[in-house]
Amino acid sequence: MDIFAGAGGLGDGFEAYGRGQEESGPFTVSLSAEMDPHAVDTLRTRAFYRSFSAPDVPRSYYDYAAGRRAVPWTEDTEQVWRQASNRACQLKLGDKADDRTLDERIRQIAAGAERRNLPWVLVGGPPCQAFSLVGRARNRGNRAYVPEADDRFYLYEHYLKILSRHRPAAFVLENVKGMLSTKIDGHTLFEEIFESLHRPGGRSGPRYRIVPVVQSGRQDGDWQPKDFLVRSERLGMPQTRHRVILLGIRDDIPNHIKPLMELDSAPTVGEMIFGLPELRSGSTDTPISSWSSFAPKLLAECSRIARPFDRETAKHLRLMSSIAGLGDDPGTGGPWIAGRVAGKLPTHLAQFIRDPRLHGVIQHEARSHMKSDLMRYAFAAAFAQIHDRSPKGAKEFPEELHPEHKSWGAPNRFVDRFKVQRANWPSSTVTSHLAKDGHYFIHPDPLQVRSLTVREAARLQTFPDNYIFEGKAGAQRKQVGNAVPPWLGHQIAGVIHQALK
Structure with missing residues (x-):
């Protein structure tokens, strides 16, 4: 119990x-x-799933996960649903x-x-x-x-x-x-x-x-x-x-x-999330009609700002800007992305997390941010790739990228405010703050310029890929973090x- x-x-x-x-x-x-x-809604949905052995989980559960059904049960399994629901109070x-x-x-x-x-x-x-x-x-x-x-x-x-x-x-x-x-x-x-x-x-x-x-x-x-x-x-x-x-x-x-x-060793962020579909952030204050046009300009501008401050990071951002517009727009994802999930999970977690019957990814959607935050994300992710750590507050961010916060420049304040989850290390503690702004959970790839999705955070928490978190995105992030x-x-x-x- x-x-x-x-x-x-x-x-x-x-x-x-x-x-x-x-x-x-x-x-x-x-x-x-x-x-x-x-x-509680999440617990009830999961109790329904756990009411069956793996091969017998009804197709209706997966259709519900993919948004093709309003409920995970059918007339044939409604009684199972009622019994499962009664186990969560x-x-x-x-x-x-x-x-x-x-x-x-x-x-x-x-x-x-x-x-x-x-x-x-x-x-x-x-x-x-x-x-x-x-x-x-x-x-x-x-x-x-x-x-x-x-x-x-x-x-x-x-x-x-x-x-x-x-x-x-x-x-x-x-x-x-x-x-x-x-x-x-x-x-x-x-x-x-x-x-x-x-x-x-x-x-x-x-x-x-x-x-x-x-x-x-x-x-x-x-x-x-x-x-x-x-x-x-x-x-x-x-x-x-x-x-x-x-x-x-x-x-x-x-x-x-x-x-x-x-x-002696632990799985890394890259091992856990790099097999999921690549995404990019949306913007809350700047229309993005074409990612192949928007992304190179954003990264080039970030490189210009960084050049007098950190030449190596600026050089890396310039390289990223030259390849950012290549290929198709990855999109911002969504509640369901159909298709085969690539990548190889750590051996001891692969069977625990993967579900061959899922045929897609659930709850893998990037949130939107202000353009100024996207600039900070791009700089922080590039900085982390060069220095193998996140930039520490005002001292390690170019002044043009400082947020408008009266305490930003105070000593020992906000040193982890923009934290990159580095690809070759375990993540920091996933917390309920994930539901607020995502600044502590920046994706390690500078080309994706975003914070982690619900599904990526769930993988870092070792939730199976078929685990459905109920509620809106903020409620889902809070549940994963707690x-x-x-x-x-x-x-x-x-x-x-x-x-x-």
């Missing part, structure tokens, strides 16, 4: 574990609870009525599992805005902000109540690394949560052994807070996403956890399965 489920990345990773072409895996998401309505934890509803749903499902002698697992990540380093920095600027009065600090208590009342065999609690250093009333929040999870409900509650997901080299009981920090790029993911993950096994289950081993990478969930599922089976 997945609470604070978001778009369902953690739960989907569990369902994907051990799932073959013809059979289901050992885990089924029986309940997802989430308060965002768009994410729009609930806000902390609301008394919703808390009662969730408690009753969990009680029913847990009782059914107990009758069948099946262990069940609670997973989830309480919303992390109050714990995140960025959120705390923002809150410090608000004189009226009182941490002890912020309800978001205490959402984990709902998690504790579920553990206490319903005693799952295991649990997974995920949150941002800022949890390790957050303090309330002078106490470290992580230590308080860690101790509470050992004995949720106090003396009368269940007891859990809490262990790190990743091998630390320390003995059981000697864990340090940093042992619970999981670095995604060291577990085969194309992203430097660092999260705290607490894994608990009920004390009466004698089996030991075998933690994951870190890897999600737990499914490939991480897949690996955690393997750790727990070995202990429970």
